Amino acid sequence: MTDSSARLLSVRRFAEEAIDPYAASWEMGTRFPRELVRAAADVGLNGMFVPQSLGGWDLSQRDACDVIEILSEYDLGATFSLIVHLNLTSALMRADSRHLREFFGARLLSGSAVGAFCLTEPQSGSDAASIQTSIIDDGDEVVVSGRKAWVTNGDGADVFHVYGRDPKLGESWKAIRSVMVEKETVGVVIEKPPGTSGANVMRTTTVSFDSCRVSNKNLFLPPGKAFPHALAAIDAARILVGAMGTGAGFKALKLAIDYATEREQFGTRLSNFQGLRWKLAEVATGLVAGRSLTHEAAHCLDRGSEATTLAAMAKLFVGENSVDAIGRCAQVMGAFGYSSGTSVERLWRQARMLSIIDGTSEIQREVVGRALFEGAALSALRTV
Numbered sequence: 030m031t032d033s034s035a036r037l038l039s040v041r042r043f044a045e046e047a048i049d050p051y052a053a054s055w056e057m058g059t060r061f062p063r064e065l066v067r068a069a070a071d072v073g074l075n076g077m078f079v080p081q082s083l084g085g086w087d088l089s090q091r092d093a094c095d096v097i098e099i100l101s102e103y104d105l106g107a108t109f110s111l112i113v114h115l116n117l118t119s120a121l122m123r124a125d126s127r128h129l130r131e132f133f134g135a136r137l138l139s140g141s142a143v144g145a146f147c148l149t150e151p152q153s154g155s156d157a158a159s160i161q162t163s164i165i166d167d168g169d170e171v172v173v174s175g176r177k178a179w180v181t182n183g184d185g186a187d188v189f190h191v192y193g194r195d196p197k198l199g200e201s202w203k204a205i206r207s208v209m210v211e212k213e214t215v216g217v218v219i220e221k222p223p224g225t226s227g228a229n230v231m232r233t234t235t236v237s238f239d240s241c242r243v244s245n246k247n248l249f250l251p252p253g254k255a256f257p258h259a260l261a262a263i264d265a266a267r268i269l270v271g272a273m274g275t276g277a278g279f280k281a282l283k284l285a286i287d288y289a290t291e292r293e294q295f296g297t298r299l300s301n302f303q304g305l306r307w308k309l310a311e312v313a314t315g316l317v318a319g320r321s322l323t324h325e326a327a328h329c330l331d332r333g334s335e336a337t338t339l340a341a342m343a344k345l346f347v348g349e350n351s352v353d354a355i356g357r358c359a360q361v362m363g364a365f366g367y368s369s370g371t372s373v374e375r376l377w378r379q380a381r382m383l384s385i386i387d388g389t390s391e392i393q394r395e396v397v398g399r400a401l402f403e404g405a406a407l408s409a410l411r412t413v
């Protein structure tokens with residue numbers, strides 16, 4: 030068995046043991062399951078993108094897609110919580126600063142602390158460059174003031190990666206920088222999660238930073254580099270969203286096939302009705318198309334080519350297709366597919382978020398549409 034297949038087997042075992050039995054109750058959203066992040070550390074998942082010399086797997090984007098696809102068969106909320114955590118772990122472990130690596134990164138890698146990413150603000154969603162949170166130098170400290178919205182893991186996180194601007198550098202994206210803030214810092218206020226249609230395990234919520242003073246050693250990404258770093262990270266994140274929708278969609282397809290094979294109506298199995306077989310044939314075709322597009326984007330990123338357009342296409346297509354695909358699978362399962370607590374119903378509700386997180390479908394259309402009128406980006410799409 031290759032290292033890669035052994036890893037995928039251990040990921041599946043992790044999902045079966047640490048996610049599957051709890052996913053339905055986590056969906057009620059009463060608490061953030063810290064044990065998920067600890068169990069992920071035990072199997073090595075938190076180090077998915079961490080260099081091997083530092084104890085990680087250092088996976089390519091393409092290999093990461095396989096891991097995320099497996100996790101997503103079990104629960105999209107738990108998967109996205111882990112993606113947010115492990116992306117931050119990787120960024121911290123790759124930081125030049127020893128303090129960031131050892132004080133923050135190592136704790137996230139070991140699962141003893143949970144991480145969250147804070148870019149969005151109540152008034153700044155798609156237009157992320159317009160954020161107003163301030164990060165102001167004051168001697169050997171910095172003062173962080175602002176309000177962050179829709180923070181995944183917000184109610185369970187120990188450390189927050191906060192984007193804000195240095196007001197003396199003006200209003201452009203070049204003034205944006207980032208800093209690590211610990212939950213215990215005076216002035217951090219975590220609001221009660223408002224609840225979402227699905228994926229309540231993520232405890233997504235608003236977090237305020239009310240003149241929080243932290244050491245300037247916690248400064249992470251500098252002005253001029255922080256915003257491009259966030260955009261580059263978003264290309265990779267969008268590809269993983271493609272893998273999420275693919276995994277959830279294939280799980281729903283399997284559930285629908287199993288159901289249609291067992292259930293009988295009008296004296297025959299549902300699978301004998303051409304109307305249902307054609308429905309599932311279309312679902313399968315869409316899922317395979319989405320997976321191919323996602324892998325194409327991942328390959329592009331791995332070889333260092335322009336991946337922004339393909340990543341946006343993968344996210345757009347899979348994000349929208351997966352809700353439709355899972356919905357059709359649920360339809361094949363009749364009333365059972367509409368019942369609370371079933372995997373197909375939970376995945377269907379959760380999949381709606383794939384068209385919002387890491388940039389909405391409309392923003393993906395903007396990215397792709399812009400590329401169509403830029404010669405360089407368009408020629409990058411002609412890979413054969």
Ligand SMILES: Cc1cc2nc3c(=O)[nH]c(=O)nc-3n(C[C@H](O)[C@H](O)[C@H](O)COP(=O)(O)OP(=O)(O)OC[C@H]3O[C@@H](n4cnc5c(N)ncnc54)[C@H](O)[C@@H]3O)c2cc1C
Pocket residue numbers: 113146147148149153154155156178179180181182225228233382385386387388389390391392395
């Ligand atoms: C479950 C969940 C988890 C999240 N986790 C995080 C997180 O961990 N960290 C974080 O920083 N953020 C997070 N977000 C926030 C997410 O990134 C934003 O919701 C997203 O970027 C959209 O912003 P918005 O919701 O403010 O919508 P808006 O930007 O206000 O958009 C509203 C509508 O207008 C459309 N629109 C906006 N601009 C354009 C345009 N130029 N052309 C056409 N249509 C447009 C949008 O597509 C959308 O349909 C999360 C969101 C959700 C739902």
